[in-house]
Amino acid sequence: MSQRLLVGTRKGLFVLHADGNGDWHMAEPHFLGDPVSMVLPDPRDGTLYAALNLGHFGVKLHRQRGGSAEWEECAVPVYPPQPADMAVTDGAATAGSPTIPWSLQQIWSLEPGGPDQPGVLWAGTIPGGLFRSDDGGDTWVLNRALWDREERLEWAGGGYDAPGIHSVLVDPRDSQHVTVGVSSGGVWQSADGGATWRLTAEGMEADYMPPERRGDGNAQDPHRVMQCQANPDVVWTQHHCGIFRSTDGAARWHRIHAQPSSFGFAVAVHPHEPDTAWFVPAVKDQYRVPVDGKLVVTRTRDGGRSFEQFSNGLPPAPAYDLVYRHGLAIDESGTRLAMGSTTGGLWSSDDSGENWRLISAHLPPVYCVRFA
């Protein structure tokens, strides 16, 4: 099981280590006081990346080389000059508008390329650009093939005012096969390393859209997209309108109904068992709190036909912890999970989510949790 846990919060990066008893020990925080929107431990070379979202001074990216204790600031993705005919007009810089500012607002996802692509990083950002670095964050290039799609102009905000890419999946069988999830703009895939893209959200349903647009793939709001590492054709999504699953590489999605709710933000997929996934349900969408104020984790082991609910070790009602898109993590063994909430709760489980142990109830709001 993973012995190191990274927790990005509104007020810094917390790094925890597990001892032999499964107890987690927290070291001094990094970037104390600064919002850490995403963290990436690069499994290829041990480099740790931390994306900051400084309130006054913009988005920054820092890295810590494997074996080093020092952080260094590296480059952030920068959007190219905005054409005059797409210039921002006052008051129009929000969802779905072609006048959205071409300026980095947040690094929302950060993933390594494949093992055969040393130095390659993907960054999914708000307001909707996908960036690639070939040199471990020294330089970044906007993926124009996706950014210049006409459909991109219809992407809407979901979670934030402007659209964003929160999920980047690199196929473990083929590093050229990349899948991204957009809130709100569906699921897009490239088979050629990002040179061309196709929308793959067939079967998803956006209940909030006018009836004639509910099946429009580009209107979907997948909150988080994950694939099974051992069987990447199985892809799970916690969507704004429920849970969806595909068993054919996202060619076709199927809706799944869970109790106590199918709404939520996070999903964790077992790395070896494609039928096993975890969710943290909440009351949809104008409330966004646990059902009946009771925090639970749900698990299916049969591809979504049935769900179990677990709350042992989680706080009793009333508990209004909400777990965001990147707030639920699973390690490579598939038995150790960790979860962080918007109210600063952090828990771990060593038995596939059946029992949870409180690590801290008083962290800053948690944005992302990752094992390293």
Next chain:
Amino acid sequence: MAHIFFAASIQRHVATPERETDARTLGEAFAAIFAEQPRLRGYIVDDQGALRKHLTVFVDGRPVLDRQHLSDTLSADSRVHVIQALSGG
């Protein structure tokens, strides 16, 4: 020569001393400073070169008007202060 100061909150991230400039506009002054300190650029302006939303620049006690193109003029004895706007919590 105009004199330009950067707030202490910026120094925490990128140390940048107060300095004199013979630039005629704020944009020219920033361009010269960013040429010396490229890392400072992203802290002060956004991807399109506009002043960051939560920053303010005062020239001789008045906030600049052109936050997008930074065309506000500087005089030979201008005092320029780059500070953070109060926001967030």
